[in-house]
Amino acid sequence: MNGPILTAATLAIAFSLAAPQSMQAAEGAQAAPEILRRISASRIAVISDGDFLARTYGTAELAPRNAGYRDLLTIMSPARDKIVTGSIPVSNSVTSAPEILALSEDGQTAFVTERLGERPKGGNRISDLPPGRRLFAVDLSDDAALRLSDTVEIEAFPEALSLSPDGESVAVVSNTPEASFVQIVAYRDGRFSRLARFDLADLGVRGSKPAPRGGVTSTNVHWHPSGRFLAVNINTQNRVAFFEVTGANDAPILRPWGNVVEVGADPFVGRFTPDGRHYLTANWAGTSPPRTWRAVFRRHHRRSASSGSPIPRHRHNRLATISSAVPRPASPPRASPSVRTASSSPPSICAAQPSRRALPASTATPASRF
16 A cells, blocks of 8 residues: 555545444444545545534534544545444544644554543533643554554644654644644654654744734644655744754754745645645635635755756745635634534544555645634
């Protein structure tokens, strides 16, 4: 199962992904819903937030305890007209950007982080949920018997994660009340090792607003295809910052790479293109046009005296803006139609591993934030 990993929009699957335990016991080979038969993927991973119902976005009330929902990671492996499924409890939260799930390139490991932690005893509202602080690695080598490989504690309120191209480092952004952090965690042989933390303020990304972190909030992190750079979306400042990663995997060093680029309002998520020449981001809270994609790239080069080949001067520029036909969402501004269409089960985020061909990455519509 080789090939790049896609982060896809939430699928309208015909069965509940965060079903009560009595239903989850019936895992194994099931008839594949029609939508899954049309997907060219060898494996689909879905995380579902058992604390949230669709109405939770409006009422702030968590799912009834007697409903039996749980936070789950579910793996679906289509095989002809059947689908093999397996689930494992993994804490997660749909209050973050849809960037908290990633699969390794070989499809053998899933990485999940939690923006909000597990529901405490007596907790009935969103405000009762503690800050999330964990990053999980799950062994997917046996679809029907998923196994938690390792867990590492990270800074509170993680928003997004990204797996390096070599699969040996996981980058995570967190927004604590005091600071916005980029963290790089080494991962080898099924285990996390050293974690390096970098305060964005120390890297030159600062804010002066009378708000937590000076108004700096990072909502996305993404590795460059070379594995040498990271892009971080600062959605509260409408900017994207770029960083170079040097040093050994167990002792990385992060430093600014070129200039910070101003983009559209609320650049919630983003992706490098496969060739690494461009970075694409979307403005979620734009006013006119309602939705735009913006491309950022390196344009200025100097020539090497020895080889004559171009060397980047690390100058990033906003290249182009593309308007979409998607209408602006109704209040609340970040309510996600893809995760609010059904009131009977919790919302989900999924990722798929293609089985035949490489496709460009895409993202799910962001869920509401609290």
